[in-house]
Amino acid sequence: MRKVVLADKFAEIREHWRPCVVGTLNGQHVKLAKFRGDFVWHHHADEDELFLGVRGHFRVEFRTHVEEIGPGEFVIVPRGVEHRTVAEEEVEVLLFEPVGTRNTGNVQHAVLTAPPYEQL
């Protein structure tokens, strides 16, 4: 029951594409991540996923269309829908998704797959 200051937590994140857990509620995780570059195309079989822009601009690409996300904007990716995130510049993003969600979903990637439970 202590507040979390997003800026303080982002300052601790060194690696791109490695979401860190900053809160847990109702079986869901609040995660923070820094993105830069192109992520891998993937989907999550059983999890919907929310991306909220905090700093910088990035894209959430679907096979059908692209959403450009800036600070104060979010998009929800429903389960089963293939997507990837792309950031030309380093961006800071808040994610909301079920506990245990793997960042690369159905894909096991040698570099990009991150542990789902890293707490900050």
Place this chain on the structure above:
Amino acid sequence: MRKVVLADKFAEIREHWRPCVVGTLNGQHVKLAKFRGDFVWHHHADEDELFLGVRGHFRVEFRTHVEEIGPGEFVIVPRGVEHRTVAEEEVEVLLFEPVGTRNTGNVQHAVLTAPPYEQL
């Protein structure tokens, strides 16, 4: 799979203390609300609740302590914990909580209790 711009949605909110649903995922709602004044003390028997500050400063008061929340800061109120929100100025707040959560929790309030499903 279209983005939501928080500022656009907040511009549509006229009433204080009346959360509006702007997203649904994994059985959870993303809600936006404007607070001003003192809310009623209450708890939620079965729901944890997250308050993320978007504009302005407000307090989340517990019986044990108070958290001051500004933009880019959040606090999670665990189920069963009595709390109230207080805003000296009008503030804009994002909430994450399970579908069906009533804003006044265990309390039925003639003025403050809002319908849990108002979609914006």
